[in-house]
Amino acid sequence: MSIFQNSSSHGRLVGGPSRHQAQDEDVEDSEDDEVICAESFDDRMAMGEEYEEVDDEAELQADRDQQILQEACLPVSGAPMPPSEGPPKDADEYLRQVQWERLHCPEVVDVDVKERKSKHKVDGPLSGKDGSGGLLALFQAPEVPARFRHAEAWASDAAASFRHLRALCELECKSGKRAQSLSYEEWRRHVAKDRPDSQLLAAQDFVGINHLVVVAIDKFEKDLESFQCATDESDAGFLSGFQGEGVDSVSEWIFAALAFVEEPLVDDIQYQLQRLRRVCCRFAAAVEGTAAKADGDMEPGAAEATCAFLHPRVALLLVLVIEVFGQH
Structure with a gap:
């Protein structure tokens, strides 16, 4: 065999895999992704996150797909970070700040709201308590007297x-x-x-x-x-x-x-x-x-x-x- 034949054969091997080899690698990548998803789900279960038991395998697979989709829609490059004095540098930093605020925001917030008088006439058809109007006043019922x-x-x-x-x-x-x-x-x-x-x-x-x-x-x-x-x-x-x-x-x-x-x-x-x-x-x-x-x-x-x-x-x-x- 000549040196040119060896070079040509070597070039075909280096130039790229054949069609069957590419398909085999795609199948392996898909299996690796499924293993990673399964390991990620098992890790979350081990950390104490509560999930409802699902008997139907299709519903369980749909939940996994939804989790993968959510992670793809909101990609972040790091852990949640507190808000800075200036505006976020990019979308990634903004999403991380939103995650931080969500973790630290109380479920119940007490806010002082100053009540404004209604523009409607007091004792009008839409008037409620103390002259505050609105359609919801029509659905208010007074307290039943003692007698x-x-x-x-x-x-x-x-x-x-x-x-x-x-x-x-x-x-x-x-x-x-x-x-x-x-x-x-x-x-x-x-x-x-x-x-x-x-x-x-x-x-x-x-x-x-x-x-x-x-x-x-x-x-x-x-x-x-x-x-x-x-x-x-x-x-x-x-x-x-x-x-x-x-x-x-x-x-x-x-x-x-x-x-x-x-x-x-x-x-x-x-x-x-x-x-x-x-x-x-x-x-x-x-x-x-x-x-x-x-x-x-x-x-x-x-x-x-x-x-x-x-x-x-x-x-x-x-x-x-x-x-x-x-x-x-």
Whole structure:
């Protein structure tokens, strides 16, 4: 063999590996990466980091891939470093400072915030406490006055009795065909002139009962507004210009509707129950506030008569909303 043949052969060996050799090296590199990832994961487990046990191998592999991706997205060249007086020199230094701040930042920070008065008119439709406005003020409920609060023993018995009633109503619904679904307007006519009928309610489907809940609570809220207007404009007493019979009737409708509401509660029914809780609290606060304002201008028995009329209805509805359906 000539020297040129040796040189040519040697050149082919030095010039680069063959296709099969390159593929073998890629496979070895991939296996090395998997070993490194596994060792890194085992090291983290040994350091005490908590991981949930995952039975599915695919989910475990997805967690490893996510960890590798996160490290690739946030590459840093060193340990976390405290912030310097000047700006970070580069992105790497910035990320290391962010890591340091994350490690040293307390979970709870107390900050003094100066409250600013709302631009809205005080006592306006969006006004909350001390004139602070905003839509969230519409979802605030005043504290129930002492005379409207109920005993815990009575609340427990009332909730247990209502749960038993709901179980009977559920059996009645299952025994018949629930083919009806009255509209909002049809329920408004029933609430305005009729009393609740168990057969009518048992025949309603899910949508029909939800319509009744909305209509009844709307009527109860209008009765609250009527009461507030009557007490503001009248000097003769609490019930002057206020139709107490309407509150009595709509309270009965709300009680009946809640007896047929299906569980688990959908979002809209939870919202309606929260509305009902707020209306009850506002009703009680309105009666108490009017009694205190007109203490010297009206007959002593007027306040007691109104409280005696509203107390059992408001207290019972609050017990149903809070104790039975868990809407605090």
